[in-house]
Amino acid sequence: MPASPGAGPAPPLFGVQGISRVLREPEEVGRHERAYDALLHRDDCPGMFWNLYLKGLDDPQSSIHMQVWASQRHSEEFGVSPGFQAMRQELSTAPGPRGLMVGPLSPGYWRPLYEQVLEAEPTGCELDGDELGLALHGLTFVRPGSEHAYVDAEREVAAAFAASGGIYAMRCLQNLGHPGAFTWVRHARDPEALDAALARAREAEERRAGLASEETVARYRVWLLSTWPERRGAAS
Amino acid sequence: MFVAAAEERMIPGHRIELEAAHREALGRLESEPGFRGSRLLHFAGGPYRYIWELNWGSREEWEEFFESERFAELRAPIDAELSEPFSLTLYNVPVAGGWRASPPGGGG
Helix, strand or coil, X not given: CCCCCCCCCCXXXXXXXXXXXXXXXXXXXXXXXXXXXXXXXXXXXXXXXXXXXXXXXXXXXXXXXXXXXXCHXXXXXXXXXXXXXXXXXXXXXCCCCCEEECCCCCCEEEEEEEEEECCCCCCEEHHHCCCCCXXXXXXXXXXXXXXXXXXXXHHHHHHHHXXXXXXXXXXXXXXXXXXXXXXXXXXXXXXXXXXXXXXXXXXXXXXXXXXXXXXXXXXXXXXXXXXXXXXXXXXX | CEEEEXXXXXXXXXXXXXXXXXHHHHHHHCCXXXXXXXXXXXXXXXXXXXXXXXXXXXXXXXXXXXXXXXXXHHHHHHHCCECCCCEEEEEECCCCCCCCCCCCCCCC
């Protein structure tokens, strides 16, 4: 994003991701997540660019929350905002945690590396009957020294996916504290579109996966997605 | 030199309290024999992980402090902000130096 004249370079975008096991009833957790998303729609949240919840395809206890902010400062300001604090207070009266974070980078801070939105990406929430497709999500740790090669490999896979049909969007982020850790998500209209894209990208995927020392890849339902392209335009 | 590094995991939402507790502890450490300085490192890749480095002139000076009641008194306000017990790892320092207050060449 180009900076305003004389304002210095724009701060880097800032991503947050939490991978968790839901402990409470999924319906209760879902209501909380939608209430959180509603806060992000407010006019006093200009730095929120997209907010995503993924749910396990056959495992309703598996949940991933990803979001990208204009900067880390925007994210931190939201964290201490009256609206969020009020919601947090309200929910703290319920017994026990809502979920357990999974893995050493959850919750984690991430730098967005690239984003491709190929088709009109459906937004909304399953609770409202919206059909948002599914997503292939990965958390990948690469061998030291392979970080640049991995980003190139990711782009190759993205190019192959882009040439396939029914792919909505692809995003890739790098952990801010563990430079060998990457997380990525590829949205598809349906399982058939995802399978077709994976078949088309098979060789590129093998090269990408070959750089990993460890990774977790799984399919998820896109349960909620909100995007604010107009905020990005205002920020640039 | 000898370094004691405490890995800490913060209770969510307690960042201000945790960092304040470390500042207060630093003030108390300055009068400890053998204490050479400390840094609180916050993991850049996530909100809850910290490492607190304590630098000592020797292992003996560290152990005298660690085995005294002063260590427990120092840790108590910090531990109150942690979601789990801290873990301690000890290091000898074979190579050190290069710290600068400003970039090479005197730039600001």
